[in-house]
Amino acid sequence: MSKAEAKPENQFEPKIIAFLCNWCTYAGADLAGTGRKEYQANVRIIKLPCTGGIDPLFLIKAFERGADGILVSGCHPGDCHYNSGNYHARRRWNVFRPLLEFCGINPDRIQFSWISAAEGGKWVETINGIVDAVRELGPFESYQKLNTIGPETTGEATAASGETG
Amino acid sequence: MIEELRKKAEELLKNDTVKVVFGYGEGSVPERTRPVFITKPEDVNKLTWNKYCVYNLTTYLKRQETRKLGKPAIIVKGCDARTIIVLLKECQIKREDVYILGVTCDGVGDPLATKCESCDVHTPRIYDDLVGEKKENKEVPFEERYAELDEYEKLGEKEKWEFWQKQFSKCIKCYACSNMCPLCFCDRCIVEKNQPQWIDSSAHARGNLSWNVTRAYHLAGRCINCEECQRVCPVDIPLNLLNKKLAKEAEKNFDYRPGYSVDDELAMSTYKEEDSQEFFK
Numbered sequence: 001m002s003k004a005e006a007k008p009e010n011q012f013e014p015k016i017i018a019f020l021c022n023w024c025t026y027a028g029a030d031l032a033g034t035g036r037k038e039y040q041a042n043v044r045i046i047k048l049p050c051t052g053g054i055d056p057l058f059l060i061k062a063f064e065r066g067a068d069g070i071l072v073s074g075c076h077p078g079d080c081h082y083n084s085g086n087y088h089a090r091r092r093w094n095v096f097r098p099l100l101e102f103c104g105i106n107p108d109r110i111q112f113s114w115i116s117a118a119e120g121g122k123w124v125e126t127i128n129g130i131v132d133a134v135r136e137l138g139p140f141e142s143y144q145k146l147n148t149i150g151p152e153t154t155g156e157a158t159a160a161s162g163e164t165g
Numbered sequence: 166m167i168e169e170l171r172k173k174a175e176e177l178l179k180n181d182t183v184k185v186v187f188g189y190g191e192g193s194v195p196e197r198t199r200p201v202f203i204t205k206p207e208d209v210n211k212l213t214w215n216k217y218c219v220y221n222l223t224t225y226l227k228r229q230e231t232r233k234l235g236k237p238a239i240i241v242k243g244c245d246a247r248t249i250i251v252l253l254k255e256c257q258i259k260r261e262d263v264y265i266l267g268v269t270c271d272g273v274g275d276p277l278a279t280k281c282e283s284c285d286v287h288t289p290r291i292y293d294d295l296v297g298e299k300k301e302n303k304e305v306p307f308e309e310r311y312a313e314l315d316e317y318e319k320l321g322e323k324e325k326w327e328f329w330q331k332q333f334s335k336c337i338k339c340y341a342c343s344n345m346c347p348l349c350f351c352d353r354c355i356v357e358k359n360q361p362q363w364i365d366s367s368a369h370a371r372g373n374l375s376w377n378v379t380r381a382y383h384l385a386g387r388c389i390n391c392e393e394c395q396r397v398c399p400v401d402i403p404l405n406l407l408n409k410k411l412a413k414e415a416e417k418n419f420d421y422r423p424g425y426s427v428d429d430e431l432a433m434s435t436y437k438e439e440d441s442q443e444f445f446k
Contacts, residue, residue, distance in 0.1 A: 056382055057355070057363050060375045077438065087436035094418045094441060095385040095411055095433075102318070102410045103378060104326025113446035126446055142326055146371040 014068035014134040016043045016127070019058060021051045021086070024075035027117035032124050039124040040131040043071070050074065052085025056096045059110060063143045069109045069134035071126065076114040086114070108133050109140060166268070169296050170240065171209045173266060177238050178206040183264050184235025187225050189218040196275065200225065202234060214240075219273045221391040223248040224347040226258055238264035242273070243286030243302070247389040247424025248347045250291055254431055255387075257350055267292030269300045279405070280392045283310045290425060311413045317406060333373040335400035338366065342394035342404055343380055348387050355379060381407035386415040386432030389424040 020026040026047050032039065048054060051074030059070050072093070080086040093112055101107045111130050115122050174186045190201030190211045198217045202225075203209055223245050225231040241249060246267060252258050267289035272281030287300035320328065340356070343349040356364045356376060364379060365372030380394075381404070388408040395405040415421050418441050421432040 057375070057379060060378065061363065064371055064375065077442070084436060087438070087440065090440050090442055090445070091419065091433060091436050093444075095414045096382060097444060098414045099378065099382060099385075099407065099411055102325065102407070103329045103374070104322055104324070106322055107444070111446060112444060129446070143371075143374075146330075146374065147369045148365070148371050149369055 012135055012139060014042055014131060014139070015066060016069045016071060016130055016134060017062040017067040018043050018045045018071040018073065018127075019051070019054050020045055020047055021074035021081075022047055022049050023081040024079060024117050025073040025113075025115040025123065028115040028119045028123045031117065031120035033120075035120050037120055037124045039127045042131045043127050050080065050082050050085035051089035052080070052082065052087075054089060054092075056092065059096075063105075063140065066144055068137075068140045069111070069130055071111050071113065071130055073113045073115050073126070076116055079116060105143070106137060108137060166297050167212070167214050170214055170266070170268070171212050173294060173296060174203060174212055174238065175206045175209045177264060178203070178209070182236075183238040185231075186212070186238045186240070186266075187222045187231070188212045188240040188266075189214060189220070189222075192217070202231065204234065212240075214268060216271075216273050216275060218242070219278055219396065221245045221248060221347055221393050223252065224345055224393065226252060226263065227347060227350040236262055236264070238266050240266045240268060241289055241292070242268055242270040243284065243289045244280060244389060244391050246289035246291050247286060248391060250424045250427055251348060251387055251389060253427055255348075265289070265292045265294075267295045269295065269297035271300075278392065279313065280390055283312075285310075291427070307416070311409060314406065314409055314413060318410075330370065330374075332402045333377050334370055335402060336368060336373040336377060337400060338368040338373070338376065339399060341397045341399060345393045345397045346384070347391070347393070348384060348389075349380075355383075377402070377404070377407065380404075381411060384408055385411040386419070386421060387423050388412055 020029065029045060051072060054072060062070050074086045074089060075081065077086060097107060097110060100110065113126050115126060174188065177183045178186065184204065186203040188201050188203065189198040191213050192199045196217055198213065198215070200220065200222055201211050203211060222239055223241065226239065246265065249265060253260055269288050271287065272278070272284060274281065283305045285302050285305045288302055343354060356366065364375045388411065390405065390409060390412060392405045395403060398404060415432050419432045423432070
């Protein structure tokens, strides 16, 4: 518990959502637990059958609901329970990640990893890594503070519509 | 060239090869054209061809109203023909169900449309009949094709965010972009699904971001850069920048360009073991 004691007061604790595949990374996280390994408690795990079934909208939705960082993790290439799910997922992230980056979302907030059922240690390292990285970046306020009540009628807009009308 | 086009259309309608010809007709002013749907041989004089024929008529291949008219002949420029290749590969149309009237093209729009600046399909890559003199399809280097993106890619994270927020905040969720897109053909779009509501349907900043990102992402490895989404956008969001960025990534990572060949595999429905994974931990 040395880590927790050393924690400064009012330190920002990021919310990390982890989308894990059922067969490898989830089992890896489980192994870390049974092995009594300690890691930072900022992660919320969502277990899914395969990384190949993760729609990029899941990630967008996670940010909308207040995530500060996201981890997507599955089986190592060649180890997929469904043979090729992780290869398809990899293609998807190869285009989706640059798209978010292009829109101004820091790529460190979305991380990807391959963790097998035997890699409890790697799970601990990955989680500690992403939590520290996102803590450094701070809360994802720019996304969380996005307006959700529709366009505001500014003075400028009113004047413009007055002209046309 | 117009005469040749009209003659061809008349012939096709007369001998009943097709039921309808999708083409360009004169618009309300000389600088505009509008789509025309010709079903009678005596109407072929309504067809025209000039540098204002910017639109991609292949969008009418997906619509119920125009599908009802029967087998079409469609007038396509080189870029529009690329859409047809994607539609064929995605099993949206059958090759025998459409008659392709290709036209060679030197670029359209006045001033010249952005898509024409790095055109490498002056002559369509797929057609049943070609109208106009055959032109050489000169290869354009990678950097030149995506040069438009440079100034946006080099912006900082915050500037990018602010730029796109400013753009997306204009969005009124009219969905003109996806209605016009020839490759946005789902009967039920993800944005219409509300159990759960994946994309907020009102036009606020959060919903606009998820809509615009999702729309672009669904075109990854498919968009052929016809710029129709950007042209029809009533609030001038530079949507094609997003499409182009995805096209660039697809080409860089998978060495794939949509709409060039009917034989290659679609980028997003296949994979290679050696695909890049430098960002995976």
